[in-house]
Amino acid sequence: MVPLQPFASQSGIYLQDRKGQSVTSQKHTEQFHFITPNGQGLSSTSQELTSLLSTYPFASALxxxxxxxxxxxxxxxxxGVITTGGCKWYKGATMPNDASEEFDEDASYPIQNLSACSPHSPEDAKFSYCMEDIDYLSSMLGIPWKLSKDKAFSFLPPFIGFIWDLPGYAVQLSEEKRTKYLQAILSWESKCMHTLDEVQKLYGKLLHASLIIPIGCAYLTNLKGMLGTFGQRPFVPRTPPSDTPADLKWWKDVLNSPNTISCAVPGPCIVYDFNAYSDASSGHGIGITIRSxxxxxELIPGWNRDGCNIGWAESIGFEFLIRTIITSNASRIYFKVYGDNCGVVEGxxxxxxxxxxxxxxxxxxxxxxxxxxxxxLTRYVPSKENPADGPSQGIYPPPSLLLPKIPIPSELSSFIVDVSDHTIIAKCLCADSSQLFHPVVKNYIEPESQQPKDRLYLWTPTSSRSQHDAEGQIVPLAAADVRRIQDVIIHVKAIPEDQRAPASQILISSFISCMAGNYSGKTISNYVHRVHAWHVLHGAAWTLVDAEIDTLLKTASSLTPASSKRNKREPYTIDLIIAIHNQLNLTRTGEFTVSHLNAFDASIHVKPSDVSTIQDRQSLITTNxxxxRTKSAPEGESVFWAKQLGxxxxxxxxxxxxxVNNPPTGGALFAY
Known part of the structure; x- marks a missing residue:
């Protein structure tokens, strides 16, 4: 007798009788799981199973x-047999969602109908075997069972902490597990710091729940990251990352939900392919395409802050692509999208x-x-085969092919702007897909008549001009032009207005070269990025060679004059600490103090309640x-000292x- 599974992971292969029903049983504390099909579906002579697979295309006739x-x-x-992460399984055909059918056996043994081999109750007689048959064959094979732990055949058997709804093809989290996991979170929240063992236990519980709550994986990253912070000191309690409470609140809301926590068992399905692609370019913006x-x-200059990088931009493109597809009334379907960023696709x-x-x-x-x-479903495609690569770099197809506009979330409004939102985009856009959008010609307003904060918006380029001559070479500036740049490096009126936008490579390079050695590299870089921002805001093409500009900016940084640099401070030494002690009787550093009396923020600055003592395995006591939050560790960190002599x-x-000062528990630690 070969025990069979009711379904294989992501395969949709179900073992069913004529009415699409099977029952399961467990023996010896869930270590073995038995499935018995309806015996009426198995002929004792031909072993016909006319409805072996209600969803398999060959089942009804084979x-x-x-x-x-x-x-x-x-x-x-x-x-044949595949081993993945210590799990042995058998690989079948590829399904429409590109996943493989997964079997727990090689399908080389037929199902045995044992319904006539032993006395069966009226209910057991409906199926191919019963508990007594399992015990009989097990005794012949010398397999011992702890009969007190047997669980009867059922259409809703419990297994590995879940309730398996066979008729409904669904898996549910048991109430026992739900209550247990919720209590584990409440217990965690009663403490501020946790050991490695405590992190492992809570992470393991919620990781188990995420098997049927897939979205939960995104709310486990802080706990997962905390696992790697203990190093060689697993027994020293540590503070969780700052976003952990928000993640656990999400989990509490889910576990407290009155609805049943369940998910459908994946099976064969139709996967729609809309030829949907997304891409991002760090030098320009984000693009998506759906068919044609x-x-x-466009990414607003300065977008790469607060942890935002090209991977983030790629994920935003992925999100916008999904929102666009779903906005087009796509629901209750499986669909496939493509991208060229492995971090997003495989993530x-x-x-x-x-x-x-x-x-x-x-x-x-x-x-x-x-x-x-x-x-x-996400699939990787090489960049050269990604049709969204062009729009992400500012190479736009005809505007007549624009997809419907989707709202940009408020938290992204300072990072991204829709190309159609530019006030400089012409109402009649060019129909030639080889051209870019052209800015609207506006009357030039003298910058002196404006407030500095308004110049970026009100000071507009008069026209776009070609940066190349008839032979395709960049138009060089004459020596007189270079001298003019040097003379009016801040007041740009001496640069002909039609040459200010689009700015040529030689103009910006000369600008940087003339500034180098007179200003700090950071100041020069800020000036260049402001000019870039002005171009982006008004839709003027920014086609400079990034590698050359970066090299010039690095050179300018190395030429920063001494007057723009600060000397490095001496490190804190024992002698210096003693000297401060003799004068103040108190040692305070910037991480522990506030800049002025009203600057204290309990979520940022250290408080008396943040002080604790820790004893290690050698019985040595340190003050923690x-x-x-600190500059180098936005999520917080711990510092400590040990008692010194002298x-x-x-x-x-x-x-x-x-x-002497008795600071309040919730106030600044060094209040006086």
Whole structure:
């Protein structure tokens, strides 16, 4: 007798009787799982199983043995047994969603009908075997069972912490597990710091729940990241990342939901391919295409901050592509999208990203997909084969092919702008897909008549001009022009107005060269990026060679005059600490103090409640200070000291401070 599975992961292969029903049983604490089909579907002579697979295309016409032979042949053609992460399985055919059928056997043995081999109750007689048959064959094979732990055959059997709804093809989280996991979160929240063992236990519980709550993977990244912070000190409690409470609140809301927590068992499905692609370019923006239609967004200069990088931009393109498809009334379907960024494409396979910024985008996509009841499949495509590459770099197809506009989330409005939102885009756009959008010609307003903060918007280029001569070479500036740049490096009126936008390579290069050695590299870089921002805002093409500009800016930085540099400060030494101690009787550094009396923020600055003592395995005691946020660790970090001998002992000074000043528990630690 060979035990069979009711379905294989992501394969949709179900073992059913004529009415599409099977029942399962468990023996010995869920270590073995048995499935018994309706015996009426198995003839004792021909072993016909006319409804072996209600969803398999060959099931209704093939003999049972022929079906097994078909599966056995597919398994053999696909390398047979596969081992993945310690799990052994058999690979079948590829399904429409590009996933493989997964079997737990090689389909080389027929199903045995044992209904006539032992006395069966009226209910058991409906199926091919019962518990007594299992016990009989097990005794022949010498397999011992702990009969007290047997669980009867059922259409809703519990297994590995889930309730398996066989008729409904669904898996549910048991109430016992739901309550247990919720209590684990509440227990976690009762403490501020946690050991490695505590992190592992909570992470393991929620990771188990995420098997049927796929969106939960995106809310486990902080706990997963915390696992790697303990190093060689697993017993020293640590503070979780700052976003952990928000993630756990999401989990509490899900586990407290009155609805049943369940998910459908994946099966064969139709996967729609809309030829949908997304791409991003760090030097320009984001583009998407769906068949022959397109849309694009420009990245506002300075967008790459707060952890946002090209991977984040690619994930935003992925989100905008999904929103565009779903906005077109796509719901309750499986569909495929393409991208050329492995971090986004393969990150979606896992449901989360290691990048904090990208992971936040994934959370939004999960919510959008869940609302539309859609399943998204991502596939990688090389950049040269990605049709969204052009729009992402500012090479736009005809505007008549624009996709419908989607709203940009408010949190992205300072990073991205839709190309159609530019006030400088002409109402009659060029129809030639080889050309870019041209700016609208506006009357020039003298910058002196404007407030400085308004010049970026009101000072507009008069026209676009070619940056190349008849032979395709960049138009050089004459020597007089270079001298003019040098003379009016700040006041740009001496540059002919028609040469200011689009700015040529030689103009910006000369600008940087003339500034180098007179200003700091950072100041020069800011000037160049402001000019770039002005171009982007008014739709003027910015076609400079980035490599050359970067090299010039690096050279300008190395030529920063001494007057623009600050000397490095001496490090804190024991002698210096003693000297400060003799004058102030108190040692304070910038991480522990505030800039002025009203600057204290409990979520940023250290408080008396953030101070604790820790004893290690050698019984050595250290004083630990948890800093909620620092420049190098925005998510917070801990610093500590140990008692010292002599006047440099920080512990004695700290205790004196607490005795003299008595700072409030929730106030600034060094209030006085």
């Amino acid at each position: 003999h049972h043995q022929q079906a097994l032979m078909h599966w056995a042949r597919e398994i053999a053609e696909n390398d 239609r397109w849309r694009a967004w 979606w396979w896992k449901g989360h990203s290691r990048s904090r910024a990208c992971n936040e985008v994934f959370k939004h996509i999960h919510q959008v997909a869940a609302s539309a009841k859609c399943t998204i 200070f948890h800093l909620p 006047p440099s002992d920080p512990q004695e000074a700290f205790l004196t401070h607490l005795q």
